[in-house]
Amino acid sequence: MSNPVKEMMNSVNGLKQSLDGVKQSVNGMKETLDSAKRNIQETVGQAKGKAAGIKEGMNRMKESVQETKAVVLEAKQAVMEGAPAAGTLASAQVAAGTAAEDIAPEKLVPVQEGDGFVLRENGTLIGEVTFLPLQGINTWLINYTYVAPLYRGKGIAKLLLDRVVSEARRQNKQIVPACSYAFVQFRDHSEYADVWRR
Numbered sequence: 001m002s003n004p005v006k007e008m009m010n011s012v013n014g015l016k017q018s019l020d021g022v023k024q025s026v027n028g029m030k031e032t033l034d035s036a037k038r039n040i041q042e043t044v045g046q047a048k049g050k051a052a053g054i055k056e057g058m059n060r061m062k063e064s065v066q067e068t069k070a071v072v073l074e075a076k077q078a079v080m081e082g083a084p085a086a087g088t089l090a091s092a093q094v095a096a097g098t099a100a101e102d103i104a105p106e107k108l109v110p111v112q113e114g115d116g117f118v119l120r121e122n123g124t125l126i127g128e129v130t131f132l133p134l135q136g137i138n139t140w141l142i143n144y145t146y147v148a149p150l151y152r153g154k155g156i157a158k159l160l161l162d163r164v165v166s167e168a169r170r171q172n173k174q175i176v177p178a179c180s181y182a183f184v185q186f187r188d189h190s191e192y193a194d195v196w197r198r
Contacts, residue, residue, distance in 0.1 A: 046135050060130070060144055108156070110163040116144075117163045119156060126151050129160040129182075131175075139174045139197050140164070142182040157181055168195050 108126070110117035116130035127147035131140040142164060147156045161182055168175050174197035177183040186192045 042136065049135055050132065050141070054132075054143065108159065110160050112167070115140075117160055117167075119160065124148075127156045127160055129157070129164055131164060134176070137174075137197075138172065139176060140168055141176045141178050143178050145179050145181040158185065161185055165192060165195055 108119050108121075110119050110129075113128075114130075115133060116128055118128040119126040125148060128144070129142065129146075130144040131142045133140055142161075145157050145160065147160075165175065167173075173195070175182075175186075175192075175195045176197050177186040177192075186196050
């Protein structure tokens with residue numbers, strides 16, 4: 001004969017074990033959701049940081065375009081008048097008796113300023129390259145390369161790019177070449193393959 005109390009106890013124990021299993025499943029789901037929430041928050045934070053860096057790079061490019069336009073306008077006026085425009089790099093070179101052709105890139109040493117490297121000659125900016133450190137992935141995004149018009153075609157941009165690459169290798173970083181100059185150099189020269197994050 002069956003014992004109703006024993007059967008009820010067995011049923012209660014079975015329900016208790018089922019509830020414990022459900023509780024473990026709910027706890028597991030909660031941990032998974034908490035982990036997903038942390039990952040989403042971290043990804044959003046990184047995206048905000050990247051967006052701010054890209055915006056900063058765009059602002060620098062806009063400033064550079066405005067500066068170049070002003071120099072071109074002054075140079076145009078100077079050509080029409082037959083003399084270098086006052087305050088331009090050309091007038092400074094004429095006054096100092098030097099020319100951009102006299103610059104030997106191999107003698108120039110890029111100096112790190114913030115997240116980038118610059119070259120200056122007598123306080124005048126010759127060129128710069130900037131990068132954004134991407135959080136959590138040990139990578140730099142090269143977002144801007146600039147060489148003053150009088151110094152272009154002399155290997156200065158490559159000198160700056162090589163300095164960033166050298167520092168990235170030293171720090172075991174990878175590089176995403178986002179600016180057009182850096183991308184073309186990475187695409188066309190296998191010497192950068194070891195640091196290129198594709």
